[in-house]
Amino acid sequence: MKAKHNGSYGRDKHKSNHHIVPTSRGGPSGNGSKIFWNKFPWRRTKHVAWHALFHNYLPSEAIWIIQKSWTRPDGTLNASILGVPLYEAWLEVFSVSSPEEAVSFIKAYFIPAETRFREGMKVSL
Numbered sequence: 382m383k384a385k386h387n388g389s390y391g392r393d394k395h396k397s398n399h400h401i402v403p404t405s406r407g408g409p410s411g412n413g414s415k416i417f418w419n420k421f422p423w424r425r426t427k428h429v430a431w432h433a434l435f436h437n438y439l440p441s442e443a444i445w446i447i448q449k450s451w452t453r454p455d456g457t458l459n460a461s462i463l464g465v466p467l468y469e470a471w472l473e474v475f476s477v478s479s480p481e482e483a484v485s486f487i488k489a490y491f492i493p494a495e496t497r498f499r500e501g502m503k504v505s506l
């Protein structure tokens with residue numbers, strides 16, 4: 382997790398940029414406006430909590446683990462699988478315990494960047 386500052390945040394240590402497609406997975410980094418789509422400005426506490434939960438997963442992989450591993454058949458979050466520290470991280474990131482709402486957040490804010498990244502990979506092949 383590299384939470385770099387960029388100029389737009391000045392010296393606010395509470396803010397950080399999340400790379401939606403992690404740079405370790407080939408996502409673009411840097412300060413150019415061309416890669417704005419891969420950056421998500423985030424409170425540092427939420428950013429750290431996201432990586433505690435999802436490491437360097439792609440957004441689609443995060444959705445997969447939420448749905449396949451952390452959601453009970455009745456659709457509720459299986460917090461006991463997460464354990465207390467990760468459940469606290471979950472609440473920090475998503476504010477709600479509903480897996481469906483968490484997935485909706487990821488789909489709304491992160492999946493478009495992953496899609497754009499995948500399209501760019503196709504073009505460059």
Ligand SMILES: [Zn+2]
Pocket residue numbers: 382383398399400428432
């Ligand atoms: Zn990040």
